Amino acid sequence: MSGGPDSLALLLLAREACGADRVAAATVDHGLRPEAAAEAVFVADLCGRLGVEHQTLTVDVGEGNVQASARGARYLALGQWHDEARAGALLTAHHADDQAETLLMRLNRGSGVPGLSGIRSSTEIPGWGGTLARPLLRWTKLELERIVGDAGIEPVRDPSNSDETFDRARVRRFLSEQDWLESQPIAASAEYLEDAWRAIEWFAAEDWETHVVPDSDEQGRGFRYYANVPRAIAIETIMRIIAELGGTASRGDAARAFDRLWQGDNASLGGVLVIPGTERIERAGVTMRVWRFSPEPPRASS
Known part of the structure; x- marks a missing residue:
């Protein structure tokens, strides 16, 4: 968890639902921003006050596409941490606004059904093999910010979230300027497309078994x-x-x-x-x- 409003809301909701002794949190420091180490300390201190176990994971990000490399390193580190902690589930705080941004970006790229199914509600992480769940895809960012604000916590603000050298930041600004576009209905469409994609996957597996022979x-x-x-x-x-x-x-x-x-x-x-x-x-x-x-x-x- 980064210390942003999304991940802090997930922490608070998980603690409320499961109890502090059944929740653990991890913060991944990619080493890409000088503020990251202090943010990890902030999260660790907050978890200490909430009675939640916390660990900071330091990763090395490869060259090339920084965002993709950071994402791959992050998920692999989280998967290894999950296994070592013998946790029952690994959760991340992706929400409806993230889903809406992803769907619009992929529409603009001409993606097919697999891409348009957006951020999956659950998925297998490459290089790890375990399952990652995203329970907040129907929640808006505003709803999550209210949970954190009501708890009297001031979240971390990552400046890269508004850096318009990245496509996602430009799409985020575009959505914020439209009073006729809402993230939840767009995210719901991605959920329907995910259902369609899972159906295609199921029938493709059946097709392999019944219509392909050596x-x-x-x-x-x-x-x-x-x-x-x-x-x-x-x-x-x-x-x-x-x-x-x-x-x-x-x-x-x-x-x-x-x-x-x-x-x-x-x-x-x-x-x-x-x-x-x-x-x-x-x-x-x-x-x-x-x-x-x-x-x-x-x-x-x-």
């Missing part, structure tokens, strides 16, 4: 895919087949491959060659599209 021929290992589902589900299955054959493909790559295959053209992605065809399923009395996936043959040297 297909070893003279070219070696491969798969046959009986493509008989909507495009959104087939894209997920294509990505999984490519991964099983040792390649990688984005959803955009898989979507373009689907379109080619649906039209009867070969496709190549992630080092995998896909050849479309049809096959008569005598038992069912139908003819189905079947796409054969195999590693691309090595290119002839000149």
